[in-house]
Amino acid sequence: MRGRLLALLLAGVLLPAGLAGCGIPAETGVQVDGSVPAGEAGSLNGPPASPPAPTDSDEPVPFIENYLRAAAAGERDDAYTRARSFLAAEARNLLPGKPQTSEVELTVVRLRAKPESTPANPQGIFTVRIKVQQVGVLRADGTLGPPGATETEYVFQLRRAETGLLITNLPNVLLTSDAALREYYRSRTVYFWNSDQTRLVPDLRYLPSSVPAERRVTEVVKWLTGGPSDWLAFGVTGLPDGTRPINNATGADSQWEVNLSMPGATEARLARLGTQLAWSLPELTGHLDLKIQNQKRLTVDLERERDTDPAYPRGANPSRFSVYDGVVHPLAIGNERRDPVPLPAAENRNVVSASFARADEHVLAAMVVTGPDRKVQLKVGTGPEPVAVFTRSDRAYHSMSRPTWLRSLDENHSAGLVAADGKLYRFDGTAEMNLVPLNVSGSVVAVAGSLDGHRIALVAGGAVYVAPVSVEGGVVSLGPPRRLPTLLTGVTAVDWITEDQLVLAGNDPERRSAIHQLTIDGAWESTLKSEIGAPVTQLAAYPGGGDRGLPAFSYMWETNGGAWRNNPFDFVTPEQVLGLPAGSRTANPTAPFFLY
Known part of the structure; x- marks a missing residue:
């Protein structure tokens, strides 16, 4: 099993089942439980797909399906721009805008049936209805929070223009589908220590596939310093209050550097953070230098940290x-x-x-x-x-x-x-x-x-x-x-x-x-x-x-x-x-x- 784990790590596979095992500072003697990663349909991985364009379809139902993919299909700070490209001028004030910001939240829905379209009325307006199940709100920190809406159906109206179809009326919320989430996002698992700080607990996040490899380390560091998902916070311990990244993480290949401000940055705290980073960045090999206020305090051998203890507690053979x-x-x-x-x-x-x-x-x-x-x-x-x-x-x-x-x-x-x-x-x-x-x-x-x-x-x-x-x-x-x-x-x-x-x-x-x-x-x-x-x-x-x-x-x-x-x-x-x-x-x- 260990050989298979290592092969997956070296391949840089990012999977929802995450990676499990123990990356443990020698003085703690703790364990980390979890699962061996498994690649299955719907694992939300793979190379980024091409974003949909309004001109990709001139039929109402496929057009709306592409619209539901648009907001998720790239960097978050361009989500509204991509969505608005599907809108007619008279509809652009109907979608609440937060231009050029990564703080945008996406309302994720699951389609319960194929969208239904009605023929154009005398004014040339098509109507498309989608029946949905509310899945959640995808936040800027990569967490999927509980649904904030209760609607079970959304209605869109469209008209033809010189360039094809355009939306003239739509729900006042930035929508995407669970299918688009699978298509345009990678699932990631980051780890937080439990309340006793003796065991790591996984926390599921989502990162746009379009984010380049060199920025993934920075995003994971932001997630760890930002704290656990809301629902998980009761059972785990975040980093000390005031812990923040200083600039972006730097490095490539087998040498990385993370610079933080961390109040009370004791050796024990840094060792625990090193373990979190090793398991939250399973695709990385080599070394990671951990700096506090620009001073190098710890060098983490990432593979050795993950290899300190078996992936399962003793007796896990089922x-x-x-x-x-x-x-x-x-x-x-x-x-x-x-x-x-x-x-x-x-x-x-x-x-x-x-x-x-x-x-x-x-x-x-x-x-x-x-x-x-x-x-x-x-x-x-x-x-x-x-x-x-x-x-x-x-x-x-x-x-x-x-x-x-x-x-x-x-x-x-x-x-x-x-x-x-x-x-x-x-x-x-x-x-x-x-x-x-x-x-x-x-x-x-x-x-x-x-x-x-x-x-x-x-x-x-x-x-x-x-x-x-x-x-x-x-x-x-x-x-x-x-x-x-x-x-x-x-x-x-x-x-x-x-x-x-x-x-x-x-x-x-x-x-x-x-x-x-x-x-x-x-x-x-x-x-x-x-x-x-x-x-x-x-x-x-x-x-x-x-x-x-x-x-x-x-x-x-x-x-x-x-x-x-x-x-x-x-x-x-x-x-x-x-x-x-x-x-x-x-x-x-x-x-x-x-x-x-």
Whole structure:
């Protein structure tokens, strides 16, 4: 895996899944979690496409589609100029203008259907209607904020001119489409330290493809000094107040220089910043000189910084499990790793669903088990393999989701989350459940923790949310959830499939059960599996790469009382369940999950 990572780094690949691993100052002994980068359709990469021109089409619908691409198709300070080139003179005061500024914000929408056009009226005016889903606001700092508008339809009017078509009436907002975002922007991942400053947490940004290579370093430095995305800020630590770049970053090839003002620029702070820069600039090799007020204070060997520790915490090599007739069993899929169940047989009974995780030399085990009166309870144990000591929740619940562990740096600070009877609860190394207040609508039915342990995704009221997690001094707290736009309704399950992308299940626009892939800001969505035939009741993914026999973008799900997997799409059969005792009754594997 390390060789493949290095090859991708040297190739300068910029991918939404980002790069994961540890770039760690020697004195901290910390880890950085994340995913191996993976190139998939919609990864928002590649060379910049040519900007559309008003003369590229003389038909109303393609003309408006090109207009929706125009604002995103180049440097931000020319966005209004490009958009206004599509407007007739009488319409140019309808678009709010911020000429020659990079502070422009783009309203990103997802087209829900092909735009519809009406024939020209007696005055020669065409009308084009677009039905949209609001995706978000793309800001100057490369973040995609929550939508600021609520419109589900926009109307344009056009007329013919000597040069072709021109827009005569339009919405009073600078629009672009999610398709244009994919076409004209590159996704970037920058990293901020968590609240304990012991682990890096990824933050997804977007950079115009037209930005030349020598300016990318400057943009990343601006992002880091400007602080984390609004939604993530609760769970991470920004640079000291007053930290600002002095001029642009300089350099080329294998030697770069960054000059900053930074109050309280101690050696420890500079070392942490060096680690952030190394991982936020994965395409760079060689050395980076870090200056404070024009004085060189630190030289960062970028490759060595990224190579200090493995890309995954110890024990990240994944294996598959499922529940069969109330007992957790390993699965035998191809040449993938197969681990024994980390529980004694006496504790592996009456299981409905389970979640195992590795933390240092310990295993964290959380299971939903049958309780009294046809209810369920949470059962939790931690310790060396096999985990022998367990506790149960004091009360039983009518329903409970598959638990998730917030991956800790050590077994002494283990914590997890679970949804029970429509509410979210936190637990630690015991099964004591503590209610987590949430400002969301509807019942919480699923929750999943990211590999870094400082972000969660949850499903409530049929919608999907992400939220930051602060783990400071062993105290776990949750920041405000952010609802993500998705074409799915009635979402039932979610998990992390890469560092910055989710896999979720619900109903597609045709009301068919489907599984989609979605970036954690909602910018890009694609269908992974459609026409499943029944609602997905559980979903589990591995948020890493295809190392050691496990294909990238691997996930499993439960529907209609049986387990399925992708790569390839296939039913998990009883013959793939290991360790079945002779004479076991015939059943379907259920509740599949990964251990890593």
